[in-house]
Amino acid sequence: MIHIHPFPARMAPEIALKGLEGLPKDYVVLDPMSGSGMVLGTAAKVGLQAIGYDLDPLACLISRVNGRSVAAEKANNALKDLLSLARELDSEKVTLGWIDNDPATKKFIDFWFGSKQQKQLRALSYFLVERPFTKNSVVLDVLKVAVSRLIVTKEPKASFARDTAHSRPHRTITENNFDVFEALPNSLRHVISALRPDQIKQNVKSFRGDARRMGRISDHSVDCIITSPPYLNAIDYMRGHKLSLVWLGHDVGSLRNIRSRAVGAELVLDSKHDQEFSKFLALLHDDIDDKKKRILKRYYVDLCDLTKDAFRVLKTDRDATYVMGNSNVKGREIRNSDLLILAAEKAGFVVSDIKTREIPENRRYMPMKGSNQTALSNRMKQEYVIRFHKPAA
Incomplete structure (x- = not known):
């Protein structure tokens, strides 16, 4: 199965399909942490109403495109039309406020992108974000994904970075002749082919x-929830996505703020352990220090908040x-x-x-073989599929 855009540790399609098969056509499906949009895209093709939530702006974009029909x-x-406009534009004479007025974002771009690619991406960003060249939001989103997947890649393309698709970007080249304009038509063809818009019902x-505060969704309005929360200290999605998002209207400061608010962020929470969490702590080895325990507490509080809101919206x-x-914390399984x-x-x-279920190594965008991420690869070999039921009061 091909996908419209690289995404680390996406949900297996068979899980999404199994969870949706046989549901009544009037059911409303929710994925409160939609990620790559696997659930949303599957629901769209099955013919179910689906709603997705995510803090990551790139995940939202990919999810939205994954479940929307567009005429190829x-x-x-x-x-x-976009390429014609972009080629004629002197991109250095236009202003992209989130870049040009923010030294940190400009410095970030200068580190990760060559001058040729910067000029081309500036022109594309101008007509996709700053001054959209079309009022068709669906087409704009599809074109943004086509651009993004030339940046979030395994090997360097539009940037100097390798392993961006695995959220482990590191700069491996200092010169780059990649032509973003020339590569875009093939990228769009890939997106359309993977999307299969004719199958979207x-x-x-x-x-x-x-996901912890889904204010747009009313109480008892959702028929089915299928999702995959971020795993504690497993993958920093924003680390790779940031290279794309700086061309989609986001400065590095705002992205840093989003990252710090994400479920699974390794932040310390100072609070007393409640009774349930104390039971969990009793299972840990003594060499897990207090700071790590407080990080675990923060993660547990996040899980409490997101399951509480899921319970609220589910019928x-x-x-x-x-x-x-x-x-894995200090060599111990958590x-x-x-x-x-x-x-x-x-x-x-x-x-x-x-x-x-075992996670097939070739089915997920995990760190590449030979990288220094063997601990991550080892702890991501198996996952749990847990079904919860909301009983009558």
Whole structure:
């Protein structure tokens, strides 16, 4: 299966499909941490209404495109117009405020991008973000994804970075002749081919927001939840996505703020442990220091908040399926799955099924073989698929 855009540790399509098959056509599906949009895209093709949430602006964009129908001819014609405008523009004479008025963002771009690619990306960004060349928001989003996937890559293309697709970017070259304009038509063809817009039966909705506070969604309005929360200390999505997002209207300061608010961020929370978390701590080895315990506490509080809001929006007698992998702290396995179960039960859910599955190495955008991320690769070999039920009051 090909995908419209690289994304680290995306949900396996068979999990999304199994969770959606056989659901009544009037069901509303929610993925509160939509990531690559696997659930949304699958729901759109099955013909179900679907809603996605994510804090990461690039995840929101990819999710939205993954579940929206677009006419290939219209997208291709729009790209021709975009390239014609971009080639004629002197990009150094226009202003991109989030870049030109922010020294930190300008410094970031100068480090990761060559002068040729900067000029081309500035021109594209001007007509996609600063002064959109079309009022068709669906076409604009598709073209943004086509540009982004030339930046978020395994090997250097539009940037100096290798391994950006695995959220482990490191600069491996200092000169770059890559032509973004020349590569865009093929990139768009890939997006359209992976999207298969002719198979989309129901357009999805995707919001940029926090799974812990889904204010746009009413109480008891969702029939099914399928999602995969970030795993503690596993993957820093923003580290790779930032290289793309600085060309999509975001300065590095705002992206740093988003990253610090994400579920799974390794931030310390000073608070007393509640009874459920104390039970979890009792299972840990003594060499987990107090700081790490407070980081775990922050993660547990995040899981409590997101399962509480999931419980709020889900209808009674409905199911929520979570895909969760475990983490490693000081060489010790941390069972995120157990933390999730504690949090979900506290919210009012009842565990109805737990399955484990091996993660095929060639099916997810994990760090490449030969990298220094062997610990991450080892702890990401298995994940849990946990189904919770919301019982009648």
